[in-house]
Amino acid sequence: xxxxLEAANDKIRIFMEMGNANRLMDAAKGSAVVxxxxxxxxxxxxxxxxxxRETYSxxxxxxxxxxxxxxxxxxxxxxxxxxxxxxxxxxxxxxxxLYRRVQAHEAELERRQKKIHKLEAQLRRVLSGGSVAxxxxxxxxxxxxxxxxxxxxxxxxxxDDLALGENIxxxxxxxxxxxxxxxxxxxxxTFMTVDFFEHETQATAVQNGLNVTVDHTLQYIVKADxxxxxxxxTKHLPVELNKSLGMDFATLGVARVNLKRVLDDAxxxxxxxxxxxxxxxxxxxxxxxxxxxxxxxxxRKSIHAALKEYSMRPALPQVVDASDPIAAxxxxxxxxxxxxxxxxxxxxxxxxxxxxxRTGEPGAMVPYCSYTFxxxxxxxxxxxxxxxxxxxxxxxxxxxxxxDLETRLERSAMEVIAFDDADMDLEGxxxxxxxxxxxxxxxxxxxxxxxxxxxxxxxxxxxxxxxxVSWKDPSHDPSTTSKYELPPPARGAAAVSAPYVGTRGEFDxxxxxxxxxxxxxxxxxxxxxxxxxxxxxxxSRRYDDSxxxxxxxxxxxxxxxxxxxxxxxxxxxxxVSIGQLELGSALFHDxxxxxxxMLFEFMPKFHRDDQQQTKPVKKTGQVLDFAYTRxxxxxxxxxxKALASVLRGHNEDESTIPFCLVSDDNGIDFEDIxxxxxxxxxxxxxxxxxxxxxxxxxxxxxxxxxxxxxVASAALKSIMKD
Numbered sequence: 016x017x018x019x020l021e022a023a024n025d026k027i028r029i030f031m032e033m034g035n036a037n038r039l040m041d042a043a044k045g046s047a048v049v050x051x052x053x054x055x056x057x058x059x060x061x062x063x064x065x066x067x068r069e070t071y072s073x074x075x076x077x078x079x080x081x082x083x084x085x086x087x088x089x090x091x092x093x094x095x096x097x098x099x100x101x102x103x104x105x106x107x108x109x110x111x112x113l114y115r116r117v118q119a120h121e122a123e124l125e126r127r128q129k130k131i132h133k134l135e136a137q138l139r140r141v142l143s144g145g146s147v148a149x150x151x152x153x154x155x156x157x158x159x160x161x162x163x164x165x166x167x168x169x170x171x172x173x174x175d176d177l178a179l180g181e182n183i184x185x186x187x188x189x190x191x192x193x194x195x196x197x198x199x200x201x202x203x204x205t206f207m208t209v210d211f212f213e214h215e216t217q218a219t220a221v222q223n224g225l226n227v228t229v230d231h232t233l234q235y236i237v238k239a240d241x242x243x244x245x246x247x248x249t250k251h252l253p254v255e256l257n258k259s260l261g262m263d264f265a266t267l268g269v270a271r272v273n274l275k276r277v278l279d280d281a282x283x284x285x286x287x288x289x290x291x292x293x294x295x296x297x298x299x300x301x302x303x304x305x306x307x308x309x310x311x312x313x314x315r316k317s318i319h320a321a322l323k324e325y326s327m328r329p330a331l332p333q334v335v336d337a338s339d340p341i342a343a344x345x346x347x348x349x350x351x352x353x354x355x356x357x358x359x360x361x362x363x364x365x366x367x368x369x370x371x372x373r374t375g376e377p378g379a380m381v382p383y384c385s386y387t388f389x390x391x392x393x394x395x396x397x398x399x400x401x402x403x404x405x406x407x408x409x410x411x412x413x414x415x416x417x418x419d420l421e422t423r424l425e426r427s428a429m430e431v432i433a434f435d436d437a438d439m440d441l442e443g444x445x446x447x448x449x450x451x452x453x454x455x456x457x458x459x460x461x462x463x464x465x466x467x468x469x470x471x472x473x474x475x476x477x478x479x480x481x482x483x484v485s486w487k488d489p490s491h492d493p494s495t496t497s498k499y500e501l502p503p504p505a506r507g508a509a510a511v512s513a514p515y516v517g518t519r520g521e522f523d524x525x526x527x528x529x530x531x532x533x534x535x536x537x538x539x540x541x542x543x544x545x546x547x548x549x550x551x552x553x554x555s556r557r558y559d560d561s562x563x564x565x566x567x568x569x570x571x572x573x574x575x576x577x578x579x580x581x582x583x584x585x586x587x588x589x590x591v592s593i594g595q596l597e598l599g600s601a602l603f604h605d606x607x608x609x610x611x612x613m614l615f616e617f618m619p620k621f622h623r624d625d626q627q628q629t630k631p632v633k634k635t636g637q638v639l640d641f642a643y644t645r646x647x648x649x650x651x652x653x654x655x656k657a658l659a660s661v662l663r664g665h666n667e668d669e670s671t672i673p674f675c676l677v678s679d680d681n682g683i684d685f686e687d688i689x690x691x692x693x694x695x696x697x698x699x700x701x702x703x704x705x706x707x708x709x710x711x712x713x714x715x716x717x718x719x720x721x722x723x724x725x726v727a728s729a730a731l732k733s734i735m736k737d
Contacts (some may be wrong), residue, residue, distance in 0.1 A: 023078040030071050136242070182239040183315035184277075186211065188219060189292065190228040190309045191256060197267065197305035201225065204259040205267070211235055211252055212243070221259045239318055244325040247274040249607060251684070256297050256306055268299040270308040273684050275607075277312050281322055282713070287313050295684070340419040341390030341427075348413035359487040360457075362388065362410045364431070370402040370447055370469070370478035373438055377402035381436040382447060384408075384480060389427045389454070397606060398436060402478070409604070411487065421458040428453050431480050433469050448477035452484065460486060586733040587650050591617065593629055593643040594705070594722035596676070602718045603637050608678045608688065610634055613641055613721065615674045621654045622647060631679045649730045658734050662695060670695045672725070676710055676718075689718050698727040699735070 055063075177183070188207060195201065205227065207219045212235065219231040237243055251271040257264045272295050285291055290311040297306035348358075364384055372380050382404050387393040396408040414420065431450045438445040448469025456463050462485035469478045593613055602608060614628035629641040649655060661669050676689030689710040693703060703725040710719045 023074070023081045026074045027078060030074065177236070177316075180238055180240060182237055182318065184211070184235045184237050185287070185290075185311075185313055185315055186233045186235075186252075187290070187311040188229045188231045188233075188254070188308070189311065190226070190230075191297065191306050192309075193225045193227070193256075193297075193306040194304070195225055197299060197303075198225075198258065206257055206259060206264075207231075208255045208257060209233060209252070212237065212246060234315075239314065239316075239321050241321070241325050244278070244318070244321060247277050248325075250274055252312075254295075254297075254308060254310075256308075268297040268305045270295045270297040270306075271684060272308075272310060272312065273686065274312070275686070277314065278322060279713075280313060281318050285313070287315050339390035340417070340423040341388070341414070344414045344417055344420045345391060345412060347415040347417075358414055358416055359411045360388070360414050361483075361485050361487040362386070362394070363483040364396055364406050364408040364410075365481045365483075366403070366405045366407070367399070367433060367469070367481070368403050368466075368479045370404075370433065370435075371476075372402070372435055372447065373445075373471075375437065379437055380404075382433055383436060384431055384433050386429055386431040386452075386482075388412075388429055389423070408606075411600075411604070416486075424454050424458040426455070429484070431467065431469075431482060433478065433480060446472070450480050450482070452482055454484065457484065457486065462486070586729045588646040588648055589617065589727040589730050590644065590646045590725070591615065591627075591672075592724035592726075593641045593674075594724070596632075596639045596641065596710075596722075597720045598634070598637050598639070599718045602688070603634075607680075608634060610679050611639065611676055611688075612679055613643075613674060613676050615672055617647060617672050618654055618657060620657070621651060649734065655734050655737060658695075658731070659737060662699065662731065662735060674708075674710075674721070674723070676721070688712060691721065691723075693723065693725055695727075695731065698725055699731045700728070702726045702728045 186209065188209075191205070191207070193203065193205065198205075202223050203225070204221050204223050206221045207229070209217045211217075211233070214235055217233050219229050222229060252274050254270040254272055256267045256270065258267050272293075276293055280291055290313040292309055292311050295308045295310065296304045297308055299305040364386070367382060367384065370377065370380060370382055378401050380402055381398055381400065382402075383398045384396045384406065385393055391412070394408075394410050396406040398404075399406060429452045431452060433447040433450075434445050435447050436445065438447075448471050450467035450469045452463060452467055454463060462483065464483035464485070466479045466481050468476050469480055471477050593615075596611070596613070610631045610633045612629045612631040614624070616627060619627070626645060626647075629643040632639045632641060649658070664670065671692045671694050673690065673692045675687050678686045678688050680686075689712055691708045691710050693708070697703070703723060706723050707720050708723050709717050710721055712718050
């Protein structure tokens, strides 16, 4: 259109020039200039002029048309500009509406996520025998010890404001004694922080000094259901000791408070008004003990009923489909008259490697695995950390092997699902990947084990899980019982293990280390006596949940000997041997117990504590071997007199040798879990050789059997003749 307009303008300019030429011609009349058209007659000129005028009129008309078209196009362009502005405004409004809708969807997803978490919590409570009532938001009350003392008795006992099933968990941080070498100053400014259950982090006030009396009390309103009791029964509460650095701080160490003490104190009937005080060591970054925490933890209201119900929960898996041959085999094994089932199915899930998170960094992952054996309920492992977690999960359940069961196993598979608890995205439900384990070889009695890849829903490899599934015969003892051999008499020339020179932090249950001390037995007659352990005394205070400060002495063990020892040596020695420990099902599957040692008390006034305990042994199977043997001389006149007094007396507490099985959590936390005893009166009648003795817990429930040998008859008879 613009091109046509320019052409029309050119024509107009030409016509205007032609008009100027005509005027020049009129001005030139009578001059000497002769125009080429002067010879034409008037008619021809008029005809030519008429043609020019018509041409000029046509050109002018075309020019007007072009101008009209130009104005029309300009109007259309203006309309299009207005329409474009309207569309832009409409698009902006639409984008704003879409943004609002996205925000609304995100809010709805967050609401549904919270609802899902709440439903999961309700489901856990229902499965543990609790109520489906919604829990209130976690609440924390803070007060000083002095403030609690000023509360009246009526206000202290009045808890009517608590909802049904609610209770108050009270934690009193009484003080901390700090090692000067750990902080390199005489008056450090320190404070403590606590992260308990689902509550926010709480902190104490900043205090100065090495021996600090905090007197700080925290009260938490909790739902005292089975889920919370399981938390107390299985978890440790981290209490961090921090050093104040102006506006910043640095964490010096962590005290891992054993929350199971709360349940033990409740079972023992301790009054909340006068709770027992416990101690726990604060461990630094390099594993050394830097301080000692004094604390008290208890429930304000009685939890005896809930604790009794929690203790009676069934530990065996439940049947999902009663018509399934596997479920029928499980039910038949559980209902069998024999206490020991004919066969066990053992599932071990050791670890995952090279896990790839859906979102976030691999180091921030909190993975765990869940699997369901066909026909039975699912099983979850503990939580791990990072992309290479170690679970060491072992799960066993009885099955009666039948033809239908083997036929079912031939075409069965078990899915192992790896989850990331740190993945909060609802899409995908936090699933890292799924592995499929073929159970066909089990039908032929063969084990199934190996590394299985984890695939996402898009068939992308997200890591590897290590699984082993096999049959187990519970009546099969994989190792033989250690035999006792009498050490040589002598003039005291028994072999002693080399002193252990390692540090306290060197003994770590997370690392599989070899024996440190070497034994030089005088006779190769007993191989079990040569297995003297991995060194390190776990601490002389055995009836607490922590260890003593450094300064303990190293343990030594006597080995060797033969049955050729003469009677004089037997009359001058009492020999104690602790062999194999057979774990019961409950103790074997208790993930809190990771390694154990056994101690005893034989005339403790005359012998050191470190001489009367075994080395810690990791729980690597259902049978542990302490391989402990020690000869105690009875030549001391004071000891002989005390023994004779005990044997002639009627005090049952003094006339026994008590044995105690202790759970050792990496040399940091200890718990007495089993007890047995040997009476001196029985030893006077005859020696105890390779006796399988039942080990009982605090509730007199059998948790295992230990093989004991005590050779003392000749020595005791010699003492009685004095």
